[in-house]
Amino acid sequence: MMNILTIMGTKIDEGSENYKEVMNAFNILAHRTAQNSVYSSVGLGFLTLTPEYKKTLKYLRELVCDLIKKNPSLKAESDEYEDGKQALVNLAVKAMKQGLFTASDVEIESFTMIAASYETSAIVVYSALVLLAMHPEIQERAFEEVRSVFPDGITSVEYDDLKKFPYLDMVIAEALRLAPPIPYIGRQAINETELRPGVTIPKEMQVIIPIFELHRRKELWGPEAARFNPENFLPGNIAKRHPCAYMAFSKGPRNCIGVRYAEFTLHVLLITLLRSLKFSTTFKYDDIVFMPNVTLSYKVEPLLSIEVRA
Structure with a gap:
């Protein structure tokens, strides 16, 4: 742990x-x-x-x-x-x-x-590695970025180093989009709230926010919403979307209190793993079946093959 x-x-x-x-x-x-x-x-x-x-x-x-x-x-x-x-x-x-x-x-x-x-960081790292193993061209681009920052290997990763990985940032955000570790969150309405004309949430009503489905809506993410594409998080593409189209760590005053800790952990783990190892799998992306429990899981966990990089 x-x-x-x-x-x-x-x-x-x-x-x-x-x-x-x-x-x-x-x-x-x-x-x-x-x-x-x-x-x-x-x-x-x-x-x-x-x-x-x-x-x-x-x-x-x-x-x-x-x-x-x-x-x-x-x-x-x-x-x-x-x-x-x-x-x-x-x-x-x-x-x-x-x-x-x-x-x-x-x-x-x-x-x-x-x-x-508990579990959430491990789930995201595993999901990111699975997605990268299924998309070797994206994995190689991420690896090249890591190698450009650490050409002679890694002894430590400092906080300031994280600013040097714009492509890895997009990879992690896209992994969180497709495989949010907490796929559903619940809220209670403090006041009666009108979402739009004719749609009102009564005071104290329990509301379930389906993050998993939100992250795959074609109206927000385009016709290829279900595909793994880190370029969804290019600055220009982010600017076109509603700010709540992506909420891997929730939004507002009750968002995840550990968001900075999680982001740092994910970056350090993936930087270290990608610099030293190459991941592959025979499992097909289209065969992934997610199980949306309190934390996201897989009906069948894809097995990864690991090769040590020279």
Whole structure:
């Protein structure tokens, strides 16, 4: 669970009993969240509040609280790691010391970031690699861009480096368009809202926003809306579309709080992978069947062949 390391500054050894426990708990949480999003849309969200769900939520909250208590920045004068890097929890603890956060705020922000990033980053990276493997000419163009920035290989990727990958930016955005990790989101209307003449959403009505379908509407994305085409995100093409035609991280004041973290993670992972490895698959793009659960999944996961680049 890379997100535990980067958010909390703590590594849980893969394969350990603790790791299996945490993974199982997050799987239960994801399953219950999916059920809740469906049941809540018809006023039956309370049915998901089972003893198993409450026990799992309590376990995960206690885990996060324990990791916060063990964090060195609570005791040290400095909030910096020896190498100058900071995990999210260090920033949250620093905000608490400055009076900007309460202890409860630190717990909530840390838990939210871990829960929200569970699976999602891995799904997007996998989807991007699948799409690139199915479109070798796009993969090669992305690779050439990465190699032009890192001709001798990669030792580290810094934040300022990310400005040097305009084509990879488009590849990632297009992967997020076709395979949004959260395909549906729910909202509740605060006030009665008129969308257009004759269409009004009553106050407190539950609204489901189908991001997956929105990203494939031909009225917004053209007749080839279902095809993988990074040029959809050329500046000129973006300017022609409604700003809400693309909402991989939602929109408005309740958009994804981890959007910057997610974007940085995706870029670093793909830059590193594409620089060293070449991906291919015999699976056909037209044979992909997505399963829109709380997080996007595949009916059959395409297998990837990996070749080390010289």
